[in-house]
Amino acid sequence: MLKTRFTQLVGCTVPIQQAPIGGCASPRLAAAVAEAGGLGMVSMTGDPPDLITVKLDQARRTSAGAIGAHFFLLMVDAASAHDCVAAAAERARVVDFFYADPDPTLVEVAHAGGALVSWQVCSEEEARAAADAGCDFIIAQGIEAGGHGRGRIGLLALLDAVLSAVEVPVLAAGGIGSGRALAAVLAAGADGVRIGTRFVAAEEAEAHPRYVEALIAAQPTDTVRGDTFALDYPGAPHRALRSSVAAAEAFQGDVVGEFVDPTSGDRVPVRRFQKLTVTRHVTGAIEAMPHWAGESVGGVTRVQPAAEIVHELTGEAEQLLRRWGHEGGPSARS
Numbered sequence: 001m002l003k004t005r006f007t008q009l010v011g012c013t014v015p016i017q018q019a020p021i022g023g024c025a026s027p028r029l030a031a032a033v034a035e036a037g038g039l040g041m042v043s044m045t046g047d048p049p050d051l052i053t054v055k056l057d058q059a060r061r062t063s064a065g066a067i068g069a070h071f072f073l074l075m076v077d078a079a080s081a082h083d084c085v086a087a088a089a090e091r092a093r094v095v096d097f098f099y100a101d102p103d104p105t106l107v108e109v110a111h112a113g114g115a116l117v118s119w120q121v122c123s124e125e126e127a128r129a130a131a132d133a134g135c136d137f138i139i140a141q142g143i144e145a146g147g148h149g150r151g152r153i154g155l156l157a158l159l160d161a162v163l164s165a166v167e168v169p170v171l172a173a174g175g176i177g178s179g180r181a182l183a184a185v186l187a188a189g190a191d192g193v194r195i196g197t198r199f200v201a202a203e204e205a206e207a208h209p210r211y212v213e214a215l216i217a218a219q220p221t222d223t224v225r226g227d228t229f230a231l232d233y234p235g236a237p238h239r240a241l242r243s244s245v246a247a248a249e250a251f252q253g254d255v256v257g258e259f260v261d262p263t264s265g266d267r268v269p270v271r272r273f274q275k276l277t278v279t280r281h282v283t284g285a286i287e288a289m290p291h292w293a294g295e296s297v298g299g300v301t302r303v304q305p306a307a308e309i310v311h312e313l314t315g316e317a318e319q320l321l322r323r324w325g326h327e328g329g330p331s332a333r334s
């Protein structure tokens with residue numbers, strides 16, 4: 001019933017893209033989401049081409065479903081970007097970009113490797129630029145979203161503008177944590193959703209247990225948008241739990257903990273106000289590290305398998321859409 005132009009294009013059975021939630025978006029999480037019928041995303045930011053290949057092979061060994069690769073361009077070295085994207089495109093169904101102006105040359109490289117291309121955008125202008133650059137679908141991210149965002153308006157106003165501006169399928173992102181919210185944006189004409197915060201609490205995610213506990217305890221009003229965790233990337237706004245912002249501000253000292261690289265075993269200090277995703281590979285003053293969280297955080301009530309999150313959201317959305325008299329099938333714009 002929830003078939004849309006997005007599900008048809010990407011080959012999913014449900015209109016859900018798991019957001020690339022930094023280090024939490026492991027091959028294991030992406031494969032679990034893909035197995036449940038969604039588009040599972042692996043975060044590749046900073047990885048060299050050979051590691052990109054390894055991560056995608058790992059995910060594809062577990063699921064033959066739709067697996068995508070994500071590049072957070074703020075942190076990608078321009079000199080190696082083409083090689084990294086080419087490596088990803090050979091194995092990923094979708095190559096996804098965020099946090100830079102849409103770049104037709106990157107889209108071309110991904111297409112040449114056989115992948116579809118998506119770009120997360122935060123304004124109508126950026127959506128037009130992404131469509132003009134050749135992207136196959138677009139994600140409209142409102143300021144309700146967890147993690148980083150370049151936008152200044154809420155999801156509904158943005159979705160409204162983007163749906164009118166472009167012809168390609170559009171996913172809605174930011175603050176969607178329930179089946180009701182999923183149903184609402186589908187009814188508004190979106191072709192699907194991109195969901196981040198809910199998947200941080202998935203069993204298969206790499207999130208630190210204390211970060212997950214904080215999300216479970218939080219309400220939407222406990223999140224705040226600001227630029228506290230901006231040590232290396234000043235002027236990059238983000239939404240996180242207010243408690244982590246307060247703890248970082250109150251912390252005495254420059255180093256809040258340590259990251260232990262799970263592959264090499266290398267230990268790297270985590271600095272106060274550093275941008276990172278708090279995975280289980282981090283130790284120290286966890287509470288003073290960024291607890292990225294969207295206004296969807298009210299939907300995080302327990303640790304669940306990713307498939308259960310997908311089924312919960314889609315089951316409730318289907319019921320509501322039926323109750324509201326929607327026939328289902330491809331979204332209204334198609």
Ligand SMILES: Cc1cc2nc3c(=O)[nH]c(=O)nc-3n(C[C@H](O)[C@H](O)[C@H](O)COP(=O)(O)O)c2cc1C
Pocket residue numbers: 019020021022024043070071072097098120141144145146147148173174175176194195196197198200277292293294295296297
């Ligand atoms: C922990 C976390 C890490 C994130 N990291 C990224 C990232 O690396 N790249 C990206 O495009 N978006 C990232 N996002 C934002 C998502 O793409 C998406 O816009 C957002 O999660 C949607 O809002 P929601 O969290 O309310 O579902 C992140 C979000 C969270 C919660």
